[in-house]
Amino acid sequence: MGMYCLLNELTTFKRRSAVKVRVVRSYTVTERRGSSEIKSKELVLHDEEATVIHACIPKDVLPKFPERFLEGSVYCFKNFYVVANWHTYKTSMHEFMLQFNHETIMKESRSENFPYHMYRPIPFHTLKSNPAIDVKQLIDVIGRIVEIRAPQEKTISGHSTVLIDFVLEDAMGNRLNCTFWDDHVAKLEPLCRSASKDPVVVLIQFCRIKLGGRDGDVKISSSYDVTQLLIDVDCPEIQNFKESLLDIGEQTPMRSIGSMTSFSFTNSIEDSTSRKMELTTISEIYENEMHGEFWVAAKINGIEKSNEWCYSSCRKLGCNKKLKMLEGDLKCTKCNMTWKNGVLRYKLRLRAVDMKGTAAFILWDRECMELIGTSATDLYERNKNTAGPIKEITGLVGKIMLFRISANTDQFINRSYAFPVLRINNDSKFVEQYCKELFAAHDKEVNSTVQLSDGDDEFLQLLSLY
Known part of the structure; x- marks a missing residue:
């Protein structure tokens, strides 16, 4: 490629590298769910050797770049940072990712002779009972919809969410259960009323793998902003799939089911949640001085010592x-x-409440990584110049989930002594099943009939900063 560097040749020391790449995926990430404030623009790119890498454009440098990167187009980029791939769920398993800055320059390039590797569908049969599956890697799959269920509205972690379940089948008859939500539902819902006998072929780009239990079953779901749902679009992959269906002959027509969702997902964090959970309340643990490990349904009511969230x-x-x-x-x-x-690790002391009691919980590195989605080192680097509490930490307040805690004599001698958290479970299925009372209390809590006085708006806005 002459002056251009291949993606596998990148190092963190090469700040002036130039790459020529095709845009596989382009999407925007907002500051928080439901917000219109942009946090960053994310790109997935591949070079001429089909090596894939992720790139991030922080909001402070977005004005330098076009509002929209055309997926499938080829661009040249120069002068970017090569940083560790910090994403928990990864569009690329490359060790590094690109971070654009004020010195980064770009130009669109001709693409006629540049290789095309936009989609990389994984065969269904390679997913099931495969111990090598990395559930943190986002994958592409292709299949025809053979069953679809009517959308269902749920409240998950305090947010109203619409889910839709469907079944994909490949050309060999292998099937995958799928659950998608929010924006994807609008694309899929019309199929519930469709009378077409033609196969509806779907190419799903960057979906999340979910382990379905001890039988080795695998299910897939959408993954926030990155997942793309392509229904019967004009691309080589879908055309080839349709041709393979014609070779086989007549196919089973799609079945639309009007009942509520029935597919379930087992939380990969804790296998024991595939069985019925026995819950204990904070009050019961204190009053009976119960020693051992217990599952507790609780809400994070606050962060204690929010500036002391990690240690070396x-x-x-x-x-x-x-x-x-x-x-x-x-x-x-x-x-x-x-x-x-040393190595920075999370140690986060929070205030938890259930329906009758309250206690201090300590969240350690693994559980914080699961909730926050990035390492303590990366979070510190991104916020080392930030004054006051970090939004990723304070953003945990209000979350409702299941905690497996350890209780011993220390907590009963001194109730300021925090319970260590051994596991968490924030899988929507289990949270909805075991935390109904907490959600009901949470909904009542946010409703108020108190009238505001002059100056209250300004005061409440000030409070929201803390």
């Missing part, structure tokens, strides 16, 4: 001990190692 830990593999400054050095008192700097 030992770098030795398997040792998460907090480093102490001793005689000018960072030392681990567990393995007796000395380090120049």
Whole structure:
């Protein structure tokens, strides 16, 4: 490629690299759900060797770039940062991702001789009972819809969400259960009323894999802003799939079901949730001085010490001990190692409430990663110049979920002593089933008949900053 660098040749030291790539996916991320304020524009790109990489354009540099990047077009980019791929659910398994800045320049290029690798559908049969599946990797699948259920409205983590379930079948008769929500429902709902006998072929780009339990079953769902649903579009992949259906012969017509959703997903965080859970309340644990591990349905009511959300830990593999400054050095008192700097890990103390009680919970690194979606190191780097509480941390307030906590004598001697959280479960199925009372209380809490006085608006806006 002459002056251009292949994506596999990128390093974090090459700030002046130039790449020539095709845009596979272009989408916008907002600051929060339902907000119109843009947080960033995200791109998925591939080079001439079909290597895929993710790119992020932060909102402060968005004015430098076109409002819309045309998917399928080829662009040349130069002068960008090469950073660690921080996304939890990844459009690319590349070690790095690109981050554009004020020095980044671009131009659109001719694409006639540039390879085309827009979609990479994965065969259904390779997903089931495959221990090598990485559930953090977003994948492409293609199939025809053979069953679709009427949309259902649910409240998940305090947000009203519309879900729709459907079944995809490949040319060999293998099937996948799917659950999509929000914007995708508008595309799929008309199919519930469709009388067409022609096969409805769907290419799903960047969907999320969900493990379906001990039988090795795999289900897929949409993944926020990145998933793209392409129904009977004119592209080589869908055309080839339709031709393969013709080779087989007559197909089973699509079945539309008007009943509510029936597909279920087991939370991959905790296999035990595939069985009926036994819940304990915070009050019961305190009053009966119950020792052991318990599942508690609770709401995060606040963050205690919101500026002390991480700590510097030992770098030795398997040792998460907090480093102490001793005689000018960072030392681990567990393995007796000395380090120049440690690894940042989450340690977040929060105030949890259920219907009758309240307690302090400690969330550690794994659970915080699951909720926040990024490592403590990346969050710190993105916010090290931020004054006051970090929005990713304060954004946890109000979330309702299931916590598996550990209780021992310490919590009963001194009730300010926090319960360590061993696991969380925020899977919508289980949260809806076990947290109904909390959601009802949450809905009542936000309704108020108190009339505002002069100056209240300004005061309430000030409160919203904290």
